[in-house]
Amino acid sequence: MNKKQAFIIATLLVLIVCAGILATKVNSPLYVDGREIGEQAASTTKSDVIADLRLKRDTENARTLPTYQTLINDPNIAKEQKEATLKKFNTLSANIENEKKIEAQLQGKGYEDSFCQIAEDKVTVYVKAKENLTDKQTKDIKNIVVNFTKVKDVEIARKQ
Structure with missing residues (x-):
């Protein structure tokens, strides 16, 4: 296989991946929890912002992981593409696990x-708290995140 064929x-x-993502978005349900999507957005309150963010993240992960798995298992895909997709799959899987661990720690x-x-x-970390976070709380949260992820750029915000 030459470079032109690989390209x-x-x-x-x-x-194909773009078409799959587009098809998924176009075929998504018009109703969620018995309410229309627009109705759901209008009824969102401050108290469930974190739950909505988590639902959105988990939905996106549930769409992405099977796509990666399909590409990894496809015998017609070039070895380099499989390796790149496998790396993305492993990174996303590790991130999902670390996100859950961080949330449990918090x-x-x-x-x-x-x-x-x-x-x-x-x-990015959001915590539900009635009062503003103290410097000690912010440092504790950042330490938890860095211990799991080794990423030092941590954005922490309070949600009520």
Whole structure:
């Protein structure tokens, strides 16, 4: 296989993934929990912002992981593309696990609820707290995040 063929295959693979994502978005349900999507957005309150963020993150992960798995198992995909997809799959899987561990640690620290999202070079954490976070609380949260992720760029915010 020469470079031109590899480029064509990679381009077609990207188009297939994009078509799959688009098809998933177009075919998504119009109702969630018995309410229309617009109705759900209007009824969102401050108290369930973290739950909504977690649902959105988990839904996106539930769409992405099977796509990666399909590409990894496809015998028609170039070895380099499989390796890159496998690396993305492993990174995403590790991030999902670490997000859950961080959220559990924060709940163990006494926070009512929390949300953690790990990007490549940044971690975002929201904690449900009635009062502003103290410097000590912020440092504790950052230490928990750094221990699991080794990422030092941590954004921490309070949600009521």
